[in-house]
Amino acid sequence: MLLFVARRLLYLIPVLIAVSLLTFFIASLLPGDLAYTILGDQATPENVAALRKDMGLDQPVWVRYFGWLGNILQGDFGRSFRTGQTVLQAVAERLPVSFELMILAEVIGLVIGVPLAIVCAARSGSAFDRFMTGSAFAMLSVPAFLSAILLIYLFAVELRWLPATGYVPFAEDPAANLRFMVLPALTLALAEWPGIMRVLRSDMIATLQEDYIALAKAKGLTPARILFVHALKPSSLTLVTITGINIGRLIGGAVIVEQIFALPGIGRLLVGAIYTRDLIILQGVVLLVAAGFVIMNFIVDLLYAVLDPRIRHGHA
Amino acid sequence: MATLEITIDEGVAAAPARRGRRLGLLFWMAIGWMTFMLAVAVFAPVLPLPSPTDMDMLERRAPFSAEHWLGTDGLGRDELSRLIYGARISLVVGLCAPIIGLTIGGALGMLAGYFRGRLASVVVGSMDVLLAFPPLILAMAVTAYLGQSIFNLTLILGFLGVPAFMRVARAATLTLAGREFVIAAQALGATHARILLRELLPNVALPLLAFFLLAVAVTIVVEGALSFLGLGVPPPISSWGSMIGEGRESLDVAPRLAFLPAAAMFLTVLAFNLVGDTLRALTDPRQGAL
Numbered sequence: 001m002l003l004f005v006a007r008r009l010l011y012l013i014p015v016l017i018a019v020s021l022l023t024f025f026i027a028s029l030l031p032g033d034l035a036y037t038i039l040g041d042q043a044t045p046e047n048v049a050a051l052r053k054d055m056g057l058d059q060p061v062w063v064r065y066f067g068w069l070g071n072i073l074q075g076d077f078g079r080s081f082r083t084g085q086t087v088l089q090a091v092a093e094r095l096p097v098s099f100e101l102m103i104l105a106e107v108i109g110l111v112i113g114v115p116l117a118i119v120c121a122a123r124s125g126s127a128f129d130r131f132m133t134g135s136a137f138a139m140l141s142v143p144a145f146l147s148a149i150l151l152i153y154l155f156a157v158e159l160r161w162l163p164a165t166g167y168v169p170f171a172e173d174p175a176a177n178l179r180f181m182v183l184p185a186l187t188l189a190l191a192e193w194p195g196i197m198r199v200l201r202s203d204m205i206a207t208l209q210e211d212y213i214a215l216a217k218a219k220g221l222t223p224a225r226i227l228f229v230h231a232l233k234p235s236s237l238t239l240v241t242i243t244g245i246n247i248g249r250l251i252g253g254a255v256i257v258e259q260i261f262a263l264p265g266i267g268r269l270l271v272g273a274i275y276t277r278d279l280i281i282l283q284g285v286v287l288l289v290a291a292g293f294v295i296m297n298f299i300v301d302l303l304y305a306v307l308d309p310r311i312r313h314g315h316a
Numbered sequence: 317m318a319t320l321e322i323t324i325d326e327g328v329a330a331a332p333a334r335r336g337r338r339l340g341l342l343f344w345m346a347i348g349w350m351t352f353m354l355a356v357a358v359f360a361p362v363l364p365l366p367s368p369t370d371m372d373m374l375e376r377r378a379p380f381s382a383e384h385w386l387g388t389d390g391l392g393r394d395e396l397s398r399l400i401y402g403a404r405i406s407l408v409v410g411l412c413a414p415i416i417g418l419t420i421g422g423a424l425g426m427l428a429g430y431f432r433g434r435l436a437s438v439v440v441g442s443m444d445v446l447l448a449f450p451p452l453i454l455a456m457a458v459t460a461y462l463g464q465s466i467f468n469l470t471l472i473l474g475f476l477g478v479p480a481f482m483r484v485a486r487a488a489t490l491t492l493a494g495r496e497f498v499i500a501a502q503a504l505g506a507t508h509a510r511i512l513l514r515e516l517l518p519n520v521a522l523p524l525l526a527f528f529l530l531a532v533a534v535t536i537v538v539e540g541a542l543s544f545l546g547l548g549v550p551p552p553i554s555s556w557g558s559m560i561g562e563g564r565e566s567l568d569v570a571p572r573l574a575f576l577p578a579a580a581m582f583l584t585v586l587a588f589n590l591v592g593d594t595l596r597a598l599t600d601p602r603q604g605a606l
Binding site for chain 1: 441442444445448449450451452453454456457458460461533537540541544545546547557560563564567568571574575578581582585586589590593
């Protein structure tokens, strides 16, 4: 197991270096000079030259890359030239919002998807199963921003039950915080449950044909116990895989959902940085998100290996 | 809650095989909708439509009428015309971007699957780096730097699709490379190029095509999301995503302005998903399609 972790960790290093290279070079090699962007209307040739020298933009790109990487390794991601806030401050402020949103969404997605998958697997081929499988397939064609519009229309415009936009920190007022979080989390969850349900359903159908399920039935165990204890447990591997695959889509979805519902999360920071051409923030956030994504996938890989010993030994 | 029935077994075994053979009504309805959207998009300039960008401030958010079949939007532009011109954007980006992914990813995947060894590890490794970025975030960041245009958008979304196409092509090639007909060709002294193009490509093409259709659906969604956020195609070009974004502002007075493009996008994405998924099930080697 230790060897497996070490191997995966070693693999992580080149990927992270490549990620930093890609992030930096997308930002530096493409047209548009940072100095012009910062100075805006006050850009005179002298001003630009002075600022370029000041920021080290006159140096070759490799020198700048290693300087940038060196700063990052020391925990300095730079600061926004618009707000003066450092990238780390800005991210730390907004991370809890995005995390709360994604965790709530995944929980709601599991709460909808897992029971449906179990019922559909137990009665596969029935009218209910066909209806739910069809609905899940249709839901896969509904992007987050479409369900967001529908939910806002239904719950905020027509019924007026929930607010369409806004945010209150959880620590300040938990009830109000949850009221603001319901619609965004539900929006994301609506995109999550079909994937969870489809994969878990087919996995459970296969599990239900195993001999030990027949044995459990012969022993007279209740159907509920067979389904939830004997059949669901081996399928936990599938759930971990799906969660891993979902992370990327969840991050992308969270960006859009935060923008629609005006939640002050990482996604909003990113989109705001794009709108205002705040390239330092943009670069820092993209790097942090990509690094976080790589590390989360690494953790999922490890979990997977813990759950299924065959993977550690390279048989799978 | 549920009683375990023995019928489970036959249900699983029979359903996919049967569905694989007969394509069904839904499949043809999806094909029909795809053809209809393509035709409307291609012939938009010759159709008797008002301009999608002409504003009429006296006719803002007008209801359905003989003059404006689907009414007008918040700036008095004809909604039907904008929907149809929006279809052009969604379909141009939606079809062109996956072609980039298909060409590059397909070629890389076949090479990696056929030659294996060091080439394969380099290809797979570099694709892992591209996959390290959440796709939407990378697309947003690159459009922010490159500037918003249909060409840039297509290019970025195309490159984002390369790793997925590479995986599909590599997986298909790997299973085929050990088959008798490839070994026979090798024994006859066929060149690598000939084996790749004449023996493997025809067999890899179908799974790639099925995946291509699914990629079209995903691309339409991502283009829509970017345009919805105002980071996709620049105004005043209409795109379904930007129309939904604009319609959002008037959900309380004219919800149709958001729902019409939303419905168009949903049906189109669903159609591509349905056809792609049916073809995928048909070509899935696990079900013994060959």
